[in-house]
Amino acid sequence: MSSNKRIFYACQAVAIADIGTAVYTTGNMVHGVQSLSTNTTFNPEQVFEYGQIEIYENIEGTPDVEVTIEKAIDGYPLIYHMASTGVAGLAASQSGLAGRSKQQCDLRLGIFDEGALNVAGSTTNGGKAEVEVYCSGMYIGSVSYTIPVEGFCTESVTLQGNNKQWLTGSNVFISDTLAGEFDGADVPLARGDANNPSGGVQRREDVMLATSIIPASVTGVVGTGVGNGISDGVPYVHIQNVSISTDFSREDILEIGSKTPYYRPAGFPIEVTCEIEAISGSGDFVSAYEEGNPTLFNTTASGDNTAEEKIYFVLRGGHAFDLGTKNRLTSVSYGGGDATGGNVSTSYSYTNFNDLDVQWSGDYIGFNSI
Amino acid sequence: MKQHEREYFVSRIRSGYYTVNVNGFDLKVYPPTIEDELQANAKYIEVYDECVDEGLMLEEDMVNVIIKMGMWTADKEKKIQGLPKDIERLNVDLYNNRFNRELREKMRSVMRAGKEQLSKLALEKMTFRENTCEGQAILAKSLDLIGSCTYLGNELFNFNGVDMKTVWYSYCNMFLEESAIRDLANGEPWKSLWVLSKNNLYKLFTDNGRELTTDQRNIIVWSRTYDNISESHECPPDDIIKDDEMLDGWFIVQRQKREKERMEAEIDQNPKLQNADEVFVMAKTKDDVERVSKLNDPHTAQVKKDRLRVIQEKGSAKQSDFLDEKLKLRQQYNEQFKGKFGNG
Numbered sequence: 162m163s164s165n166k167r168i169f170y171a172c173q174a175v176a177i178a179d180i181g182t183a184v185y186t187t188g189n190m191v192h193g194v195q196s197l198s199t200n201t202t203f204n205p206e207q208v209f210e211y212g213q214i215e216i217y218e219n220i221e222g223t224p225d226v227e228v229t230i231e232k233a234i235d236g237y238p239l240i241y242h243m244a245s246t247g248v249a250g251l252a253a254s255q256s257g258l259a260g261r262s263k264q265q266c267d268l269r270l271g272i273f274d275e276g277a278l279n280v281a282g283s284t285t286n287g288g289k290a291e292v293e294v295y296c297s298g299m300y301i302g303s304v305s306y307t308i309p310v311e312g313f314c315t316e317s318v319t320l321q322g323n324n325k326q327w328l329t330g331s332n333v334f335i336s337d338t339l340a341g342e343f344d345g346a347d348v349p350l351a352r353g354d355a356n357n358p359s360g361g362v363q364r365r366e367d368v369m370l371a372t373s374i375i376p377a378s379v380t381g382v383v384g385t386g387v388g389n390g391i392s393d394g395v396p397y398v399h400i401q402n403v404s405i406s407t408d409f410s411r412e413d414i415l416e417i418g419s420k421t422p423y424y425r426p427a428g429f430p431i432e433v434t435c436e437i438e439a440i441s442g443s444g445d446f447v448s449a450y451e452e453g454n455p456t457l458f459n460t461t462a463s464g465d466n467t468a469e470e471k472i473y474f475v476l477r478g479g480h481a482f483d484l485g486t487k488n489r490l491t492s493v494s495y496g497g498g499d500a501t502g503g504n505v506s507t508s509y510s511y512t513n514f515n516d517l518d519v520q521w522s523g524d525y526i527g528f529n530s531i
Numbered sequence: 532m533k534q535h536e537r538e539y540f541v542s543r544i545r546s547g548y549y550t551v552n553v554n555g556f557d558l559k560v561y562p563p564t565i566e567d568e569l570q571a572n573a574k575y576i577e578v579y580d581e582c583v584d585e586g587l588m589l590e591e592d593m594v595n596v597i598i599k600m601g602m603w604t605a606d607k608e609k610k611i612q613g614l615p616k617d618i619e620r621l622n623v624d625l626y627n628n629r630f631n632r633e634l635r636e637k638m639r640s641v642m643r644a645g646k647e648q649l650s651k652l653a654l655e656k657m658t659f660r661e662n663t664c665e666g667q668a669i670l671a672k673s674l675d676l677i678g679s680c681t682y683l684g685n686e687l688f689n690f691n692g693v694d695m696k697t698v699w700y701s702y703c704n705m706f707l708e709e710s711a712i713r714d715l716a717n718g719e720p721w722k723s724l725w726v727l728s729k730n731n732l733y734k735l736f737t738d739n740g741r742e743l744t745t746d747q748r749n750i751i752v753w754s755r756t757y758d759n760i761s762e763s764h765e766c767p768p769d770d771i772i773k774d775d776e777m778l779d780g781w782f783i784v785q786r787q788k789r790e791k792e793r794m795e796a797e798i799d800q801n802p803k804l805q806n807a808d809e810v811f812v813m814a815k816t817k818d819d820v821e822r823v824s825k826l827n828d829p830h831t832a833q834v835k836k837d838r839l840r841v842i843q844e845k846g847s848a849k850q851s852d853f854l855d856e857k858l859k860l861r862q863q864y865n866e867q868f869k870g871k872f873g874n875g
Contacts, residue, residue, distance in 0.1 A: 167809065
């Protein structure tokens with residue numbers, strides 16, 4: 162259990178828009194949010210001088226604001242996309258990880274009247290949020306996606322910035338009109354319709370193995386092409402969990418004449434990791450030779466034990482995760498199967514650099530499409 | 532309750548029947564056997580279905596109907612819904628102010644007035660229940676039970692010329708109130724009997740091959756509750772255990788504490804929330820909002836209030852405008868200062 166004194170707020174609406182957006186629309190509202198936390202650090206600094214023991218001056222540095230949001234993957238736009246809408250209109254080649262890493266967004270959290278049954282039913286502050294937390298100029302700090310065998314698929318995004326304000330009265334943006342979809346009848350966009358059901362909140366059964374690519378080093382996979390993990394509807398491998406994550410490792414670039422950083426670039430190269438856990442039928446079958454794997458001698462990976470592999474996971478609800486063709490197996494662990502009857506599982510850990518294309522069906526979808 | 536009264540009630544509870552005097556006859560009303568109960572429950576379903584077919588209102592529709600007919604008011608309904616929450620809050624306040632005698636007794640009298648008001652309203656509302664499907668069905672079930680469980684001597688009583696409802700009401704009036712049951716469970720002679728019965732050394736009740744009576748069930752529940760309290764690692768002192776209202780406050784405080792811990796553990800499953808300054812939990816209903824608000828301890832709840840005041844005063848506040856953040860920053864400066872001179 163946490164040891165710090167956290168303050169819990171009942172929050173009813175989250176909106177994300179491109180930096181400087183003056184008019185918000187219903188499209189800016191984030192659906193399926195599970196939790197949200199904020200951290201603010203003021204970075205104090207002290208200056209002393211010769212001749213006195215007392216402090217000469219307490220200098221308050223630029224505050225660091227960090228917001229972590231977790232959302233269910235439900236067919237509605239992902240936070241990662243909403244926080245980088247600045248790439249809209251750019252060529253597909255400009256809208257990958259590098260393109261999105263440059264974008265900034267504004268975030269607003271609405272805390273509505275506690276007496277209303279839902280956001281749309283709120284009447285205080287003229288139907289607007291009673292209090293709104295406004296964080297401007299936020300960069301994407303880290304992104305992670307989890308596809309678990311139990312529970313639902315989630316997206317977790319950390320946004321980083323230097324400005325956070327608490328607003329009330331007419332300064333508030335989020336209104337009952339804006340959040341009108343949260344009227345008690347809001348449902349996941351991915352529920353689709355009777356002719357085209359798309360799974361609602363995405364779960365294990367919504368992973369489309371027939372259009373996904375599992376790295377060939379996962380024991381049981383046949384080939385390296387699309388649908389290599391399944392045949393006639395029967396999976397070759399029994400995957401338990403998939404998690405894809407990346408951290409942009411941002412650093413402040415300061416300038417003379419300004420207190421705030423003028424830019425917080427991502428620390429390239431950005432490492433993208435993918436962990437795949439599968440039930441083990443026999444073993445991991447990953448060999449580690451001193452001189453490299455002989456089966457790779459006549460390939461570009463000669464002298465290595467691992468080759469570059471493709472990773473691509475598609476969800477029925479319209480999202481896909483393309484990690485490109487240059488993923489390397491960095492570790493494999495084989496465990497479980499204890500005396501109490503637990504299953505043996507193998508965890509494969511892959512990394513690539515700068516290659517994570519989070520796709521959705523309204524934009525482009527297909528392996529290596531950018 | 533005096534000792535001789537205690538002894539009488541304990542022996543009455545142990546006997547497993549109630550004596551009801553009707554027309555000079557001492558009738559014995561026993562608890563039902565399982566078969567009696569089955570028959571009575573079947574009667575309930577039969578009468579309920581008949582009432583539904585005849586178009587009698589359901590209990591869930593009753594409030595709207597009696598308000599429309601002017602027999603009940605929306606204000607009374609609001610009171611009957613709100614009073615239990617107010618009483619619960621006062622129970623907690625009573626427990627929390629246990630060391631302040633004057634304030635505590637004031638709260639107690641307010642709480643008792645609230646309980647009395649609730650009881651009056653509940654009784655008034657209950658009279659309308661007889662006109663619902665559920666009311667008719669429960670009456671039929673009760674009379675069926677009375678018919679099969681009332682004896683004169685060793686013979687089943689023949690109710691010819693005797694109003695069953697009169698016997699039923701007299702029987703119900705004999706059930707001991709909760710405060711009396713708690714008093715019995717927590718004192719002699721019951722306490723010794725209860726201890727002896729634990730290792731099958733002593734037989735608590737006369738075995739009539741029947742179910743437990745209402746009082747027997749209640750006294751067992753309360754005896755177990757008192758056992759659990761004494762085994763609790765946060766067992767309250769004796770004076771609180773003996774004070775029913777204060778003990779109720781202790782129960783509520785313990786329940787709220789457990790709920791808070793459970794919710795915190797649920798939230799802490801996400802490691803990113805563990806070290807956050809502020810956690811925003813999505814709340815869709817009024818109940819959700821209340822549950823989230825309860826996660827704050829008195830200190831953080833006060834911080835929230837102070838922050839809201841600052842925001843409302845300024846219209847737009849920075850994080851550093853909040854008093855708690857100023858104090859935190861001051862603490863950071865102090866720690867840096869101590870560190871600078873090697874004392875940190």
